[in-house]
Amino acid sequence: MNILLYVAVVLIWGTTWIGIAVQSHYATPVVAILWRFAISALLLWVVLLFSGKLQRIALKDHLFCMLQGLCVFGLNFICFYTAVKYVNSGLESVIFSMAVFFNAINALIFFKQKPSPNFAPAAILGLIGIVLLFWHDLINSQFNAQLLMGIGLCAVGTYGFSLGNMISVRHQKRGLNIFSTNCYAMTYGALVMLSLALFTGQDLMPPMNFPFLSSVLYLAVFGTVIGFSAYFSLVGRIGAAKAAYSTLLFPLVALTVSTFFEGYVWTLNAVFGILLILLGNYLMFSKLEIGKKLFNSQKNCEKQA
Structure with missing residues (x-):
């Protein structure tokens, strides 16, 4: 079951970026985001109310x-939906994966x-x-x-997402x-x-064609409701560190x-770049304290000198 949840999270959240790119062709960023999260919120309201699990919270x-x-x-997705005009969806997801670094800074x-x-x-x-x-x-x-605008918007959106994570920690x-807090x-x-x-x-009514409807439903149902549910279930089963x-x-x-x-074209630089990003993210969760070892090595060298 853990493997199934893990694969589901990776496949769903790894493919939501192309959905954003498709949806942005047929609606403004604000309207596209409105449709996505209105549907997601409605689904959560229905599930939580009928299951009796909606928690009442203070003002x-x-x-x-x-x-x-x-x-x-909201605002972070305005950045992502606008940025897709300048960079492709795959590169957006790469910048988004750097949220782990923003989380470390904000947690401090x-x-x-x-x-x-x-x-x-x-x-x-x-x-x-x-x-x-x-x-x-x-x-x-x-x-x-x-291009610089696209990169900058992705970075700002990712930082906004990180701030939201800090609020979730507070909750x-x-x-x-x-x-319940996600629903609200x-x-x-x-x-x-x-x-x-x-x-x-x-205009609140984008064209109700197949590309728009399929992308918004995929983002709302799979990318938001199912994706978050699978991820938090994984966190409960194996812990936040391993789920990350x-x-x-x-x-x-x-x-x-x-x-x-x-039509994204892979170059040698891109391959090396993605490998370094993956290695950097892996180090964030690794038990090997490389940073401490490097610091201690430098300290020993200074003593010997």
Whole structure:
């Protein structure tokens, strides 16, 4: 069962990026996000109400759920849906996989949790990998503003997602049910998107064709409701640290899908880049304290000198 859940998380979340790319062709980012999370929230409301598992929370907790909705189910996705115009979906997922580094930084800021000894070498490997992965595009585009805008938007969206993770940690420390808080947060995120769409005069009804409907349903049902359920079930079964290994495989799945559907071309730099990113992410979860060993080696060399 653990293997089945693990594979489900990797395949579902590794393929949601192509769904974002398809959906963005038929609706503005705000309207596309509105449809996705309105459907997801509705499904969660139905399941939680009928199962009697919807948890009532205090007003203060609702305010944090609203903030979580903005960070995880709203403004961050505006960044991702806009960025797909400038970078392909596979590269978006690669930048998103760097959320683990943002999480380490934010955990230190908000909860005084020191990053692991491997954080520094892992972050360096990840940053070098990102540069190598984008190097071919950067050179060909002569570092044009559009490509840099796409990379920047992905980074901002990923940081927003990380902030949402910190709010989720806060919820769990208070003993709040994760599915209930996600339901509230998705609802608030959808309501904010609805307000933005109405305020800016955007058409709330995109073309109801097969590409849009199939992508939004896949993102809402599989990418959001089932994906999160499978992931949190995995966390409960094997622990958060081991479950997080699934993030290592998201970029590989996304770039493979992008190769077939978006014409992504693999270069030698890209291969080395993805390997370094995966290695960096692996170090973040590894028990081998490479950072501490390097620090101790440097300390010993200084003593001998």
